[in-house]
Amino acid sequence: MGNDPDWPKQMESVDYQSLNDQQLMMRLAERDADALTAIYDRYARPIYSLAIKIMGKPERAEEVVQEVFIKLWRKPYSYDAQRGAFINWVLGVTHNQAIDELQRERNHERTISHSLPSDGDEEQSIDVADPGPDPAEQAWYSVRLDIMRVALTQLPAPQREVIELAYFSGLTQVEIAARLAEPLGTIKTRTRLGLQKLKVILEEEGLRSER
């Protein structure tokens, strides 16, 4: 063993690409750096995409991604597979991190200059994620991406606007009302209607793809 610094990884000949998310997280808990690399290769793109959608600038998005992976490495046991898919969880963590950054900045500067995502953002969409080691999982994820993007564009603009401001800009309902100069009740109604409509669209899209 003295001549084999990479043991036990080489000894086991682990194919990280074939491991599922939960197995990778278990290896992460054993301080397996290759597992972290595998998770990065699998999910960095959606994580970075969400971060840049919220933060706006690539360098700030990268800071968010970096924080997410630092936390993954430090506290891999925070993920509980029983609570849902890893991708949902890690994107939730990314959202938390990005919104926290935004709010810190707002508290510091007391100015809100974050621009609303426009319809043009969809044109920025390039293609589906790189083919991953788990084709079924990747395909499933790609389908979900497409469905969600389409669903959001089907919403009436005012409803989509409040949902995007709430989720991607981290604004409270009161803050959204102030920004749009609309009554608070209107904002709440738009949000609720938008969510309900999105749910219907998503369910319909889901059923369609099932056939």
Place this chain on the structure above:
Amino acid sequence: MSNPELADKIADYAFGNMSEREREAFAAALKHDPELAAEYATVWQPVIEALPLAAPLVQLPAAMRQRVLQAALQGEPATVMPRAAQAGGAIATPMQAATLQPAMSRPAPVGSPQTDFPATNPWRNLVALFSRPQFALGGMALMLIISLISVTWAVSLNAQHESDMAHLDQQQAAINALIADRNAHMVALQPTANWKAGYGTAFYDPNQNVVYITLSGPPPQTAMDCQLWGMKNGQATSLAVFTMNGWLVSYMAHAPTNLKSYDKLMLTWEKPGGAAQPDPKWIMLEGPMQNN
């Protein structure tokens, strides 16, 4: 009828735009409002969980991979710990599931059986498939087969467990006999910085032949053998190689070796068969020989 005050705040809660204190108060109150809780679980949560997917995919900067991984790995290393206690209650808030640090203060979308896309998630598809009447019978048959396999597996596992226990009892009896012998001795092995999780003991008989080691817990899954080394004037000599066996924590030396000439013992994790020389990074336990 839902509490209007709660209903007013549900959007901020669902989108994660609340302070930690507000979020906790809201989550506690939500447990007592079944109607609103149901609305949250069926309307708000599933959609908000899917919202991250609305972000258009962009290409990753080429050099980001190295920067991110390097920054992560330079941080505090992860340690194997029990899973963090989960908050109780019937309503799993996004915050509880997505938080990495207790101090993080906002809910975030997570998956749940009710909220993933039923049509596109393979597991949800399976559930939906067996929910249909025409497949119900097939589903039940499959479940029966799975149950039978599970029972067979459990019986086999239990038999293995009984066998291991008998093996362990046998080894423990031998160790007890050694300890009872007033001429038998032991060397306490303390953990090094490489393995903070346990400790061990090496037992040797009246002729100073090492016969057993015990560990306070099983070694990492990646270790297949462990090797005992005697140290004298900075030179390491292999004394015994012990074959790991699942969760068992005591091992008998295949070829007992005399310890008289050493002043320190060390234990390393090894490949099957052991190594010619110990690698410092795999030295997990060590302890001085005692003059008795």
